[in-house]
Amino acid sequence: MKTKSLTWLALSSVLAAMFAIPMFFPEADIPKALERDVFLPGETTDGHYQIELACETCHTQDFSDMTSMQTACVDCHGAELALANDSHPRSKFTDPRNADRVEILDARWCVTCHQEHRPEITASMGLSLQTDYCYQCHQGIAEDRPTHEGLAFDSCASGGCHNFHDNRALYEDFLVEHASEPPHHGSPRTPERDLLSFALEQGFASETALGLNDADAPPDLPERERWVEEWASTSHAEAGVNCMDCHTGEESQWVQEPAAAACASCHELEEAGFAAGRHGMRSAVDLPPMTPSLARLPMHAEASELEVSCNSCHAAHAYETAEAAVEACLGCHADEHTEAYAGSPHEATWTAELSGAAPANSGVTCATCHLPRVPTDGGPTRILVAHNQNDFLRPNEKMIRPVCMNCHGLGFSMDALADEALVANNFRGKPSREVESIHFATVLRWELDGRVPTQDQKETERQ
Amino acid sequence: MITRYKLLATLTCAATALSWLGCQGETQPAKAGIEPQKMADALHAVMEADRTVYTRNVVNRLAKEQKVISASEHWKEEPALPLPAQMFRMGAEMVADKDAGFTYSLLSLWPINKQNTPRTDAEKSGLQFVADNKGQNFYAEETLGGQKYFTAIYADTAVAPACVSCHNDHKDTPRSDFALGDVMGGVVVRIPVGETL
Numbered sequence: 001m002k003t004k005s006l007t008w009l010a011l012s013s014v015l016a017a018m019f020a021i022p023m024f025f026p027e028a029d030i031p032k033a034l035e036r037d038v039f040l041p042g043e044t045t046d047g048h049y050q051i052e053l054a055c056e057t058c059h060t061q062d063f064s065d066m067t068s069m070q071t072a073c074v075d076c077h078g079a080e081l082a083l084a085n086d087s088h089p090r091s092k093f094t095d096p097r098n099a100d101r102v103e104i105l106d107a108r109w110c111v112t113c114h115q116e117h118r119p120e121i122t123a124s125m126g127l128s129l130q131t132d133y134c135y136q137c138h139q140g141i142a143e144d145r146p147t148h149e150g151l152a153f154d155s156c157a158s159g160g161c162h163n164f165h166d167n168r169a170l171y172e173d174f175l176v177e178h179a180s181e182p183p184h185h186g187s188p189r190t191p192e193r194d195l196l197s198f199a200l201e202q203g204f205a206s207e208t209a210l211g212l213n214d215a216d217a218p219p220d221l222p223e224r225e226r227w228v229e230e231w232a233s234t235s236h237a238e239a240g241v242n243c244m245d246c247h248t249g250e251e252s253q254w255v256q257e258p259a260a261a262a263c264a265s266c267h268e269l270e271e272a273g274f275a276a277g278r279h280g281m282r283s284a285v286d287l288p289p290m291t292p293s294l295a296r297l298p299m300h301a302e303a304s305e306l307e308v309s310c311n312s313c314h315a316a317h318a319y320e321t322a323e324a325a326v327e328a329c330l331g332c333h334a335d336e337h338t339e340a341y342a343g344s345p346h347e348a349t350w351t352a353e354l355s356g357a358a359p360a361n362s363g364v365t366c367a368t369c370h371l372p373r374v375p376t377d378g379g380p381t382r383i384l385v386a387h388n389q390n391d392f393l394r395p396n397e398k399m400i401r402p403v404c405m406n407c408h409g410l411g412f413s414m415d416a417l418a419d420e421a422l423v424a425n426n427f428r429g430k431p432s433r434e435v436e437s438i439h440f441a442t443v444l445r446w447e448l449d450g451r452v453p454t455q456d457q458k459e460t461e462r463q
Numbered sequence: 464m465i466t467r468y469k470l471l472a473t474l475t476c477a478a479t480a481l482s483w484l485g486c487q488g489e490t491q492p493a494k495a496g497i498e499p500q501k502m503a504d505a506l507h508a509v510m511e512a513d514r515t516v517y518t519r520n521v522v523n524r525l526a527k528e529q530k531v532i533s534a535s536e537h538w539k540e541e542p543a544l545p546l547p548a549q550m551f552r553m554g555a556e557m558v559a560d561k562d563a564g565f566t567y568s569l570l571s572l573w574p575i576n577k578q579n580t581p582r583t584d585a586e587k588s589g590l591q592f593v594a595d596n597k598g599q600n601f602y603a604e605e606t607l608g609g610q611k612y613f614t615a616i617y618a619d620t621a622v623a624p625a626c627v628s629c630h631n632d633h634k635d636t637p638r639s640d641f642a643l644g645d646v647m648g649g650v651v652v653r654i655p656v657g658e659t660l
Contacts, residue, residue: 085539091559095566096653097582099608137578144577144635173537448634 042117045126046296047390050278054285058116066109073110076276080391084166084398105129105136113164125394131158147440160397160418160435169400169410175441181409188407189361191373194383196239198376204266206240217243218254230317241266263310269376271310273387279308280387298334306332325365326350340426341366347426364407372403396423411438499613500602503652506565507617510551510650515622518547523623534625546629564654569619571648573638575630579648583607589616590649597646604656612653619648 035053044052051057061068074081081089092098093108106112115121115128122128132153142149156162162170199205214237215228231237236246246262249255255262260283264271275284282290289307292299306312313328314321330338341347346364353363370389375381386392392399396417404413415431416422422431497505522544526534535543545553548569555567570579572590581587589601593616601616621627621643630647631639641647 089556091556094559094562095568096607096610096612096655097568097586097651099610100582102608140577174540445634 040117043119044116045114045119045122047126048116049296050282050290050294051285051287054287057285066111069111070109073114077110081165083391085168086165087167088164101137105133130154134162145440145444147436147443157395159437160414161437163395163397166395166398169397169405169414170437172441172444175410175438176445178405178410179438179442181411183409183412185407185409187359187362189359190364190368190406191383192361193373193385195385196235198382198384199239199266202266204239204241208240210237210240210242215243217247221254227317234317234319236319260310267310269384270387273391274310277388277390279313279389283309292332299332300334303332322354322365325367325371329366329370336424337426338366340424340428344426344428369399369403372399374402411435414438499654499656500615502565503602503613503615503654504600506567506652507615507650510554510567511617513554514547514551517550518623518626522547523625527623527625527628534629547626565652567650567652569648570651571619573630573636574648575633575635583614585614586616586651589614589651592616593618593649594646601649610655611657613656615652615654617650617652618646619650621645621647 039055040052043049048058058069058072060072088107090108093102093106102108113129113133114126116126118128123131134156135153138153138156142151157164168174196205200207210232212228212232215231217224217228221227228243231243244252244254245266246258247255248258248262260271271280274280279290282288282294289309291305291307293304313324315323326341330341346368349358350363350365352358353360367385370392371385371387372392373383374386376384386402392403397414399417400410400413404417408416412431414435414437415433416427418435419431419433422429522534525531526544533541533543534546535541536546536549537543538545538549551569555569559566568579570581570586570590572581572594574580581590583605585601585603585605589603592601593599597618600618603614603616605612605614621630621641624643626647627641627643627645630636630641
């Protein structure tokens with residue numbers, strides 16, 4: 001009994017100290033590992049671990065308030081779900097006619113399927129539910145789609161055929177429309193960036209290029225000549241963006257090292273994407289910036305303490321996008337997929353573009369796939385670089401339409417993304433597996449058109 | 464002394480009685496709320512009017528008659544108008560997000576999307592009733608998820624040639640003999656009534 005009491009006393013003291021020290025000594029340096037061990041009830045998912053010590057980001061009210069928790073989820077993920085034309089919006093489950101289904105699976109709340117701090121029951125995509133959950137509402141699917149007879153319900157979302165939220169590239173009519181596409185398009189191109197015309201329209205840029213004599217940096221700036229020369233060769237100078245446009249404070253004084261806000265004053269969409277993504281989500285909740293040492297993915301040791309900001313990929317003054325598209329990534333990331341880029345078919349296209357042997361926008365860089373050029377939403381359509389890689393990362397079927405299909409046919413794209421070994425070796429070779437949904441959709445369309453295929457034709461179509 | 468007490472007691476009683484009467488006089492009669500059926504009918508009148516205007520004056524006129532733009536199930540993919548049923552469902556989803564105190568949906572005994580098949584007993588009876596009794600509505604009470612609802616079901620009728628051709632020709636339709644004026648399904652309006660059980 002005495003031992004038990006002492007244990008409780010010791011634990012309570014540690015907890016009290018954890019609360020009291022920051023309260024009375026805000027500058028006290030409490031080891032992060034200790035904070036993590038004391039406050040986190042379990043390991044956080046890959047999507048949230050970076051901000052796991054900013055508890056209030058998700059727990060905005062008391063822990064039992066489901067509505068505030070839901071609001072926190074939607075604040076960060078709502079825009080992406082809307083863009084994805086979410087196949088299972090909350091309104092489906094708040095409809096009283098589905099009350100009996102909700103009793104079995106209460107999908108009105110994100111946390112029903114995505115519990116945090118529960119690593120022992122959490123699978124990929126942060127799913128903390130049995131993976132055959134589709135059964136609860138779609139158990140009769142084989143009556144409508146005989147091709148689905150006998151398929152396991154835990155294969156719906158893991159087989160490359162369906163996703164719970166984002167099915168933009170996976171719905172039946174889309175599959176049929178693109179069923180006969182070849183693996184590679186004739187002259188594949190990534191979309192042309194449209195940043196300059198966007199900046200001109202918004203008044204951030206000018207059609208008059210600036211030169212060495214136009215620089216408005218202070219005359220007594222140390223190493224002025226060197227900095228001005230660097231600037232004069234950049235796209236900023238070419239677009240009429242002068243030194244003081246970035247190096248200026250609230251009272252128009254010279255600022256030696258501009259903050260990210262200076263970049264955001266013109267690159268608002270890029271900064272918003274950065275703040276929502278893996279590189280900027282810590283800074284966005286006022287935690288110290290992300291560094292490779294904090295990453296769960298393998299990173300190069302020599303880069304471990306690099307703080308991720310605009311300038312860590314876009315070197316100040318040079319702002320060389322070609323470098324940001326490959327070298328910047330390779331400087332930190334050291335996972336198998338990244339390491340395999342050198343010598344891959346994608347790298348060969350990039351090398352050819354850089355050497356002039358292939359046309360502009362034909363090369364495939366890291367950024368081509370992970371920070372792709374996509375149309376902006378909610379205004380005049382512009383092709384800008386999306387800086388939130390989460391929108392195109394997991395599940396990787398999210399990449400099919402905005403990324404892969406710029407160069408590849410739908411079937412090849414689906415098969416390649418479903419082949420984990422092929423992804424790991426950076427697409428050296430052909431997909432070794434086939435996602436059957438295109439085949440299913442094509443056969444169904446034949447049957448609906450009255451062209452009932454024989455078994456041989458079905459096999460031919462499959463091949 | 465006794466008389467003074469009697470007088471005080473009498474005055475107290477009188478004051479109490481007057482104040483009680485006064486209170487009674489001040490009490491406003493309980494405001495009569497809108498009957499659920501009246502509310503459902505009114506909501507449906509707006510839904511039906513908007514739906515008919517969109518179907519006839521936008522989709523049928525521009526897509527079928529003047530052929531200046533198409534209407535497509537995949538309107539986000541193409542420069543096309545949303546189909547009337549999609550327009551209706553998008554509105555229902557926005558209302559559901561607002562938690563507006565009622566919900567509505569578009570269901571059918573012959574749905575293109577099987578998720579829009581009637582599920583509750585009231586939906587099954589109601590959709591059959593409005594299909595069998597043209598011009599009549601169906602009203603019922605049902606308890607779903609521990610909440611009692613007043614449920615009203617209204618016939619959804621083919622008001623334009625576009626309704627008929629689109630449903631009859633759709634690859635997933637279970638019925639392909641609809642004609643103009645036929646009941647194709649029903650609008651289900653639900654209003655929560657009473658306390659949550």
